[in-house]
């Protein structure tokens with residue numbers, strides 16, 4: 001058995017996150033370990049954020065992101081806030097530069113404990129998202145679900161925040177849609193060759209919206225940070241909102257997203273520690289620290 005690594009079970013306004021400390025070691029958290037941790041109710045998660053030693057000068061750490069189905073994700077905004085909170089508590093530092101599969105990103109813990117993550121620039125080209133066929137305008141793509149003459153959801157906006165997103169705009173209460181039924185079909189629709197995170201969004205004012213997300217590789221979650229960013233960018237592009245928006249998420253928490261004039265998207269919100277333990281990164285066998293809270 002490989003030596004165990006410390007982890008913290010945390011959440012980013014309800015997005016279930018495991019922050020794994022893989023610094024100083026060469027191995028990775030395996031898909032098998034992810035599946036085992038997710039099969040246990042105590043450690044069920046949406047994403048594992050595995051902190052590794054830096055690979056690139058100018059960055060402090062490399063963060064590898066796994067979904068609960070064991071696949072990799074390029075970006076996870078809520079998980080990055082958890083990583084920042086854990087590292088800020090350990091080091092006393094407030095600002096960090098990370099590397100992820102999606103590139104280099106900066107994050108900062110504020111005096112009130114909230115954390116902002118610079119999620120980088122959105123991408124709108126159909127090959128960048130990616131989509132399987134050419135759409136010259138990704139503000140609205142041809143895709144619908146439900147009866148052909150009365151679709152339940154249709155014409156989403158498509159955006160890459162490093163990872164692929166589709167945003168369906170709805171007028172009715174977001175809870176009145178069967179996202180648990182449509183989510184898997186849309187996530188795996190052939191139009192998305194790398195699958196996609198699927199969000200339904202109800203704009204409630206030029207500065208506010210309500211979102212629910214079916215996440216690629218994780219299913220329904222209580223919040224999804226990159227989907228919040230994708231939703232605001234897509235809403236601003238289609239003149240539904242301005243560029244600074246509060247989003248209400250299914251966990252009841254609020255995220256703030258601002259799309260800056262320099263094209264970077266800043267995600268701000270809280271993060272919460274639940275308990276700590278150690279685990280075997282190859283198998284997922286784990287134990288709670290005895291001094292850790294229940």
Ligand SMILES: N[C@H](CCC[C@H](N)C(=O)O)C(=O)O
Pocket residue numbers: 015046047067072073074075076077078079163164197215216217218223224225226227
């Ligand atoms: N919960 C994450 C998103 C994970 C995205 C992942 N499901 C994928 O792209 O495969 C967030 O806060 O941004």
